[in-house]
Amino acid sequence: MDVETQPDLRPPPTCSGHRFEIGDPAWQLHLAEHGYCVVKTVADEPQLHKGRALFWDGIEGLHPGVCRNDASTWRLGPPPPAAASAGSTAAHRVGWALDFRGLVSGSLAQGAGAWHVRGLPRVKEAFAKIWQADDLIVSLDCVLIWRPWAGGASCGPPPQTEGLHLDQNPWSKPELECVQGMVPMYDVTAQTGGLAVVPDSHTGESEAWRRQFAGKGDWCPLPARDDMHGTEHLVVAEAGDLILWDARTVHGGVIGPGEDTVAEDGMPCLARLTQTVSMVPRSLASAECLQARRDGFAAGQTFNHSPHEAGSSAGTVYSRRQRDHTPPELTAEQEALL
Numbered sequence: 001m002d003v004e005t006q007p008d009l010r011p012p013p014t015c016s017g018h019r020f021e022i023g024d025p026a027w028q029l030h031l032a033e034h035g036y037c038v039v040k041t042v043a044d045e046p047q048l049h050k051g052r053a054l055f056w057d058g059i060e061g062l063h064p065g066v067c068r069n070d071a072s073t074w075r076l077g078p079p080p081p082a083a084a085s086a087g088s089t090a091a092h093r094v095g096w097a098l099d100f101r102g103l104v105s106g107s108l109a110q111g112a113g114a115w116h117v118r119g120l121p122r123v124k125e126a127f128a129k130i131w132q133a134d135d136l137i138v139s140l141d142c143v144l145i146w147r148p149w150a151g152g153a154s155c156g157p158p159p160q161t162e163g164l165h166l167d168q169n170p171w172s173k174p175e176l177e178c179v180q181g182m183v184p185m186y187d188v189t190a191q192t193g194g195l196a197v198v199p200d201s202h203t204g205e206s207e208a209w210r211r212q213f214a215g216k217g218d219w220c221p222l223p224a225r226d227d228m229h230g231t232e233h234l235v236v237a238e239a240g241d242l243i244l245w246d247a248r249t250v251h252g253g254v255i256g257p258g259e260d261t262v263a264e265d266g267m268p269c270l271a272r273l274t275q276t277v278s279m280v281p282r283s284l285a286s287a288e289c290l291q292a293r294r295d296g297f298a299a300g301q302t303f304n305h306s307p308h309e310a311g312s313s314a315g316t317v318y319s320r321r322q323r324d325h326t327p328p329e330l331t332a333e334q335e336a337l338l
Contacts, residue, residue: 055113150258161253300325
């Protein structure tokens with residue numbers, strides 16, 4: 001899709017008054033009352049720099065021909081001759097890598113970059129406050145990657161997002177079971193877009209509204225006729241913040257008009273690089289789940305947002321085992337979350 005033919009994307013409505021210091025108990029009240037919040041700066045600048053570099057190490061290692069410092073290699077197109085001659089698997093990997101427009105699972109989401117974010121001490125500190133527990137396990141789910149779609153040599157089609165939905169069935173699981181989260185490695189602004197929520201939608205919905213999802217598993221897209229469409233607000237955040245939302249909160253992705261993303265040093269930047277991360281007490285997971293998580297880590301397999309289900313939740317999608325995956329070496333702190 002050429003830039004001239006891109007749809008008319010407009011800045012979405014944004015939330016306000018939702019960012020708090022981790023030591024301010026107001027963020028927990030906001031999360032409980034409104035279903036979402038942002039905890040400021042769980043990753044400082046050196047941690048962000050390291051995380052971005054680790055993600056790019058993984059991208060370049062998995063996908064020949066992609067270079068972090070050459071945005072023209074991020075565009076959709078035919079695989080390089082070397083990759084094409086190596087067989088269909090390599091060619092498929094290159095084409096998939098260049099389509100950075102949404103969820104990425106598998107080896108990259110079980111790589112060193114993802115585990116760097118999962119192991120950030122302040123991420124665990126926040127979830128420990130939520131659950132009043134210190135022995136936690138972390139979700140093994142996806143990373144979100146968007147290439148720029150407005151301006152610059154790397155521009156391409158806009159990202160693809162899921163519509164408004166729930167990841168926890170409000171009929172079969174009406175109580176709090178998980179707090180979902182993500183750490184953006186770049187600022188989330190009205191120009192870029194990102195996660196949007198329907199504030200206050202996590203509690204108080206009628207029995208009739210919840211009943212429509214009976215028997216539908218945990219992936220619950222809102223019907224097109226639902227009045228919540230158009231009431232969602234983008235959750236703005238700074239790079240290194242922790243975005244949190246109650247898994248019962250209606251949410252989805254929104255796309256802004258886009259902007260040319262070039263760093264201060266002149267190097268190109270992804271429009272979005274965000275690692276999803278949730279934690280729950282280890283005591284919620286069965287022995288079978290814990291073993292499945294260890295096996296998945298070794299095989300480059302990713303699961304859903306709920307750490308204590310390891311992909312067993314009905315209606316959720318998770319990646320298959322990855323060929324030739326080499327798991328990263330975990331620190332003691334990271335391994336404790338597995």
